Amino acid sequence: MSMEEGTRTSVLFERPRALEPVRMHYCPGCTHGIVHRLVAEVMDELDLAERAVGIASVGCAVFAYNYFACDMVEAAHGRAPAVAVGVKRVRPDLFVFTYQGDGDLAAIGIAETIHAAARADNISIVFVNNAVFGMTGGQMAPTTLPGMKTSTTPYGRDPKAAGNPIRVCELLSALDGPAYLARVSVTNPQRVREAKRAIRKAFEAQLKGLGFSLVEVLSTCPTRWAMPPQKALKWLDDNMAAYYPIKEFVVAEGLLEEK
Amino acid sequence: MAIRRGERILMRGNEAIAQAALDAGCRAYFGYPITPQNQIPEYFAAHMPEVGGVFIQAESEVAAINMVYGAAAAGVRAMTTSSSPGISLKQEGLSYMAESELPCVVVNIMRGGSGLGNIAPAQADYFQAVKGGGHGDYRTLVFAGWSVQELYDLTRDSFDIADRYRNPVMVLGDALLGQMMEPIILPQDVIDPDDLPPKPWATNGAKGRPRNIINSLYIDPADLEQVNLRLQARYDEAARREVRYAGEHLEGARLALIAYGTAARVSISAVEEGRAAGLPVGLFRPISLYPFPSREIAALAEQVEAILVVELSLGQLVEDVRLAVEGRCPVHLYGLSGGIVPTPAEVLQKIEPLMAETRA
Ligand SMILES: Cc1ncc(C[n+]2csc(CCOP(=O)(O)OP(=O)(O)O)c2C)c(N)n1
Ligand code: SF4
Numbered sequence: 001m002s003m004e005e006g007t008r009t010s011v012l013f014e015r016p017r018a019l020e021p022v023r024m025h026y027c028p029g030c031t032h033g034i035v036h037r038l039v040a041e042v043m044d045e046l047d048l049a050e051r052a053v054g055i056a057s058v059g060c061a062v063f064a065y066n067y068f069a070c071d072m073v074e075a076a077h078g079r080a081p082a083v084a085v086g087v088k089r090v091r092p093d094l095f096v097f098t099y100q101g102d103g104d105l106a107a108i109g110i111a112e113t114i115h116a117a118a119r120a121d122n123i124s125i126v127f128v129n130n131a132v133f134g135m136t137g138g139q140m141a142p143t144t145l146p147g148m149k150t151s152t153t154p155y156g157r158d159p160k161a162a163g164n165p166i167r168v169c170e171l172l173s174a175l176d177g178p179a180y181l182a183r184v185s186v187t188n189p190q191r192v193r194e195a196k197r198a199i200r201k202a203f204e205a206q207l208k209g210l211g212f213s214l215v216e217v218l219s220t221c222p223t224r225w226a227m228p229p230q231k232a233l234k235w236l237d238d239n240m241a242a243y244y245p246i247k248e249f250v251v252a253e254g255l256l257e258e259k
Numbered sequence: 260m261a262i263r264r265g266e267r268i269l270m271r272g273n274e275a276i277a278q279a280a281l282d283a284g285c286r287a288y289f290g291y292p293i294t295p296q297n298q299i300p301e302y303f304a305a306h307m308p309e310v311g312g313v314f315i316q317a318e319s320e321v322a323a324i325n326m327v328y329g330a331a332a333a334g335v336r337a338m339t340t341s342s343s344p345g346i347s348l349k350q351e352g353l354s355y356m357a358e359s360e361l362p363c364v365v366v367n368i369m370r371g372g373s374g375l376g377n378i379a380p381a382q383a384d385y386f387q388a389v390k391g392g393g394h395g396d397y398r399t400l401v402f403a404g405w406s407v408q409e410l411y412d413l414t415r416d417s418f419d420i421a422d423r424y425r426n427p428v429m430v431l432g433d434a435l436l437g438q439m440m441e442p443i444i445l446p447q448d449v450i451d452p453d454d455l456p457p458k459p460w461a462t463n464g465a466k467g468r469p470r471n472i473i474n475s476l477y478i479d480p481a482d483l484e485q486v487n488l489r490l491q492a493r494y495d496e497a498a499r500r501e502v503r504y505a506g507e508h509l510e511g512a513r514l515a516l517i518a519y520g521t522a523a524r525v526s527i528s529a530v531e532e533g534r535a536a537g538l539p540v541g542l543f544r545p546i547s548l549y550p551f552p553s554r555e556i557a558a559l560a561e562q563v564e565a566i567l568v569v570e571l572s573l574g575q576l577v578e579d580v581r582l583a584v585e586g587r588c589p590v591h592l593y594g595l596s597g598g599i600v601p602t603p604a605e606v607l608q609k610i611e612p613l614m615a616e617t618r619a
Contacts, residue, residue, distance in 0.1 A: 032517065053462045053464065056474075074472075074475065076352065082323075082326050086325065086329020086332070089330065090335040112318070116316075
């Protein structure tokens, strides 16, 4: 019996409406795809697609404008928060989010990030921290762990020569502007559910006009880490999650769940 | 503040530029302080709230131009201003905006360069302005005024031109023009942004229409070539429609000075003194620097015996003049640098020997 004959009574799983029905270019096992899906699911739940403007950044997620089924702007490397601020300030009725990697956000774009947060600009940032520059071939990122090998730290990152990693959520926690800051990961179903809840809270912070929100998603880059996807997930749990604590850093009062 | 319109009032160049933007329906300004243009952000900080617009003192010129990018993408008339070093920082953003086909107006109140230079009047950013400035195969349309009134008029028109060509437009002034006060008449009519034609390409929420994408990434060279050819076609159209220039005392002139902005203001005094002394000398003043009035300068070169380019830079404008003249007559250069502005007498001293040559 074929599906068309009408036996389907309820949909158990389908593509979120906020994701275009196209093939993604991400490597097998890359967690960018999971994060895209979570963002799209939350957009569906909050019915945002028709009033959303997404800002794609320069990194492996540059093609995000092909994937999110809403108006999209592709920004210069590191400038997504400034572009988002430009959109949001002239059209506060729109829902504006950026999707950025760690090179984009924490290296070249750290100034735009900090100042958008300090101004309490009412935008939401989805920050994918995979500890490397994925797109350009796996070079060191500001978030590369001490000792971690990358193509520009072939002997392992030596903090004396190459500096120390930046913990973005902790850094931004020092500011008064953020309404919601959380670090999550997507290495198992439980973590994925938590990540989605965090993204939803971040988006709600904007919808409630509470100010800047950012969710840092610890993410794998199996290709540049030169690991099979399963091993990459375990490596993340064992190493990245140890250096970058998974937790909520700032939750504005207006976001606290009603008991 | 009720501003008086339709009658002569005194205004500073920088303030006239800001008022022109407000009158053109600009409702978003993003900038970072730098002398000698600080009265522009200060004017917006005071007056943008009166019209319900957005003013942000950004964390850098880089951030400011990218905020302009976002506001323009959302379909709002947006502007940033700066002076030379800050304009350098905006070039990446301008390149992205041109390739993404986004309109905006940028004002450069030029100061002495290179490097930190100084805050004196200069025109050394000519190449940067008219040849592209940032990376890639794009142009900004560039206009240069020589009075407070003209800066007002050009800034105001620039918003229409930017929208028409979906391209950044740059207005050039300098430390002198930005700081000086002159009489100006503000027109009675001002543009209400709600009356402007809709921008169906804007990313402002895909309600009841297919989604819009604003982007400058085209992996396939054939696709990128298509975009660049489209931009080029617009620049060709601008060359047909937007060329602006003015001529003074050119009838019967045997020597023509060519200068813009402050250099033109000094030159006109020299020309008038020369004429009073019986010298057949005139002034041709390009107002659009890109598109450049090449055809008009070629025609001028047929009519005069020699051309003297006066510029506050060491040989930038003169290159475009020579390209236009194509050897029809000798082209001489009086270039000054570092923020030095010549006196009319100094310009006249350059004119006199050239006049003697043309007579010989
Ligand atoms: C101004 C500029 N500098 C450098 C680059 C090259 N570049 C492209 S992506 C990238 C880093 C991307 O890393 P990240 O943001 O961590 O994203 P990922 O690819 O890991 O998802 C760099 C340096 C660029 N496009 N523009
Ligand atoms: S290079 Fe890394 S971050 Fe980029 S798509 Fe591949 S796995 Fe993902």
